[in-house]
Amino acid sequence: MGDFGVLSLLPPLVAIGLAILTKRVLFALFFGVWVGGLLVAGGNPIGATTETLKWIAFNIASAWEENGQIVTDLWNTRILLFDALIGAGVALIYKAGGMNAIAKAVTRKVKTSRAASLMAAIFGTIIFFDDYTNTIIVGNTMRPITDRARVSREFLAYADDSTAAPVAVLAVVSTWIGYELGLLKDAIASVGAGISAYSAWFSSWPYRFYPILAVILVYLVASTHRHYGPMLKAEYRARTEGKVLRDGAQPMMTTEVDVGMPIEGKESVWVFILPVLALVSMTFLGLWVTGGGSGAYAKGGFQEVLSNADSTWALVWGSFSMVIVAMALVLAMRIMTLEDVEHTLVAGMKQMHFAMMILILAWSIKSACDAVGTADYIVSVASNVLSPGLVPFVVFVVAAFISFTTGTSWGTFAIMMPIAVPLSYGLSGSFGPVVYASIASVFAGGVFGDHCSPISDTTIMSSMFSGCDHIDHVNTQIPYALTAGFVGALMLLLFAAGLRNGWLLLAIAVPLLVVLHRFLSEWYGKKAGIPHGKVHLYAVED
Secondary structure, eight states: OOOOGGGGGHHHHHHHHHHHHHOOHHHHHHHHHHHHHHHHTTTOHHHHHHHHHHHHHHHHHTEEEETTEEEEOTHHHHHHHHHHHHHHHHHHHHHTTHHHHHHHHHHTTOOBHHHHHHHHHHHHHHOOSOHHHHHHHHHHHHHHHHHHTTOOHHHHHHHHHHTTHHHHHHOSSSHHHHHHHHHHHHHHHHHTOOOOHHHHHHHHGGGOHHHHHHHHHHHHHHHHOBOOTHHHHHHHHHHHHOOSSOTTOOBSOOHHHHTOSOOOSOOOTHHHHHHHHHHHHHHHHHHHHHTTHHHHHHHHHHHHHHHHOOHHHHHHHHHHHHHHHHHHHHHHTTSSOHHHHHHHHHHHHHTTHHHHHHHHHHHHHHHHHHHHTHHHHHHHHHGGGOOGGGHHHHHHHHHHHHHHHHOOHHHHHHHHHHHHHHHHHHHHSSSSHHHHHHHHHHHHHHHHHHHHOTTOHHHHHHHHHHTOBHHHHHHHHHHHHHHHHHHHHHHHHHHHTTOOOHHHHHHHHHHHHHHHHHHHHHHHHHHHTSGGGBOOOOBOOO
């Protein structure tokens, strides 16, 4: 890895800038990776192209070079397989009428746009154990329901995204906590402290301001129908014109076009319920088996199992089971022929190709950032201005920037945790509020930056499964992410000023969030000519 100084910021900044300016995400990502290759190749454009293609190929194959040796880890490959299988399963359930059946069953209770909006938030909170599974189930289940209630696809994508990673990073049982505990264990060991990773994780919880506030804000927005920024225009358009997508929008999943309209007359809720249960149950079984099963459970309970589990294998098992169960039901109930099933599965996989290309390029830009030392440069600059009380705030800002520019919260956790714990421990002299708030800031900053980033995998998947134009999702979500991020940052500044109790800071943050949301909706509503920034309630007509 070379020392490129401030130039190391170019690959992610070029990618982010071009993605926002041109709305051509693939082009922007590829050019950002190429700029990284140009730095590594010493300005040689041919060498830059070679490096770019190498990074792309390695990320598809889940391999990389280390000390002249090829190292493999099939994480990326399994995620791509998982995406293809999920695309196939979702297409089959949709085509067989499963989603229409569940939508009809649920919409008997959902009669207003407020109820539909709140249901999206509730579903997202209930599916707490994995962010990927959350985006899949919430987006696909709620899309026909919110469409019928004239809730914009932009809002659905926001509710989906903001109850995925923020909920998973807070949950005591999730696919995230095993990874988090592993990072914490190594970081604590590096300073020679005797505290357990579990204890540190729980002690850091109340300082995780951004994810807590992000989840609260979803419910606040859904229940009040008060909006601001591009989301206000999107929701106003949906309510008044019935257009859940803007004219000219390009949804990342166009199921209706790629797969065709669902078969009518044979709809059954079981075609939706049983495959989704297979997805969830087999995912949990996969986590149990890959995590060591009863042997690991005897040592440390479910957390020990999750800390050793391979979530990508579990997700592949779950998605494959979903496809098999859906196929069996559709054929047994004679809803579709075997030929129709085959065509639908292929069409479902095909509709995922664009999102999969974005994921590959998002991983590739992380490789480019690693090669030019983007994260190391950011951390080195920030470390020159630290004092004990300011450590959590600076860690939050740096983690957010790294996550935003690289598009990965987990990658940010891996980069920042080995730095944040020793730094905060060294400056404060003990394992106390400064260390716990710094740990929390790694998690909160990583999720915050990830939410704002157009190259984040969960941001991409939220757009994809909600059937939303990706750039529209990014543009409408950022103002809300910034609102929760701003209040969280203020709390960390109060922490620096001497207020160290996390629960007390949360008690200040929540009402502040409510007031700020109301102020922004009033201000932007006046600016947009929509009184109070409040869109009217829509009642579904039977």
